[in-house]
Amino acid sequence: MSTVSIAQKQEMNHIWHDIIANLKGLSVEDVYNRYVGGAMRVRGNKGYVRCWHADGDTDRHPSGVLYLAENRCWCFRCGQGGSTIDLVMQTLNIDFKETVGMMSADFGISLPGNSREEREQAQQAARERTVRRELESRFKEKENNIYQKLATLHRAIDRKIAGIKTVEDLERVGGLYHVKPVLEQVLETLRTGTTAERLAVLKSESVRRWCKWQ
Numbered sequence: 242m243s244t245v246s247i248a249q250k251q252e253m254n255h256i257w258h259d260i261i262a263n264l265k266g267l268s269v270e271d272v273y274n275r276y277v278g279g280a281m282r283v284r285g286n287k288g289y290v291r292c293w294h295a296d297g298d299t300d301r302h303p304s305g306v307l308y309l310a311e312n313r314c315w316c317f318r319c320g321q322g323g324s325t326i327d328l329v330m331q332t333l334n335i336d337f338k339e340t341v342g343m344m345s346a347d348f349g350i351s352l353p354g355n356s357r358e359e360r361e362q363a364q365q366a367a368r369e370r371t372v373r374r375e376l377e378s379r380f381k382e383k384e385n386n387i388y389q390k391l392a393t394l395h396r397a398i399d400r401k402i403a404g405i406k407t408v409e410d411l412e413r414v415g416g417l418y419h420v421k422p423v424l425e426q427v428l429e430t431l432r433t434g435t436t437a438e439r440l441a442v443l444k445s446e447s448v449r450r451w452c453k454w455q
């Protein structure tokens with residue numbers, strides 16, 4: 242009969258602790274997209290989604306909130322939520338152990354029994370994900386601020402253009418006719434563009450200038 246030493250037991254506990262911490266540290270948005278999917282409206286650090294519980298697709302208004310910075314979730318329709326692990330357990334209606342096994346496999350996190358090297362690689366990958374997510378979260382917040390500024394500017398330009406009544410008015414603010422479509426193009430890119438396209442737009446000279454206008 243083989244015996245497991247206390248040191249080995251402690252080692253195993255550490256590993257499980259790390260795995261669970263890694264899974265809870267996964268981006269709640271990535272976890273949602275992989276296991277639930279569907280429309281998400283992001284506002285600041287919150288993603289509004291439909292209920293992910295049983296018959297959640299009958300939820301006509303988004304009752305669920307993903308807290309993107311904390312990687313937690315809550316469904317106001319069911320009064321349930323929690324960590325990324327809870328999200329998957331509730332979505333698929335499976336137990337903790339099965340959920341941890343599945344998520345670890347899907348996100349490349351090694352379970353105990355794998356080699357030390359594999360575990361270290363998985364931990365390194367998890368650390369890199371954390372850094373990337375922090376950067377993305379900061380980028381999103383900044384992007385959101387700029388978008389709000391530009392949208393406000395767009396409304397102001399609309400009002401000015403609507404107020405043009407005389408030739409003198411036109412001479413004074415008519416240049417805005419040229420600004421408006423360019424600004425609209427930028428807003429469209431920020432709404433629907435790829436990360437690279439959005440980044441290019443955010444760095445552009447005109448966006449910097451527009452943001453200083455207010």
Ligand SMILES: [Zn+2]
Pocket residue numbers: 292293294297316317318319320
């Ligand atoms: Zn729900």
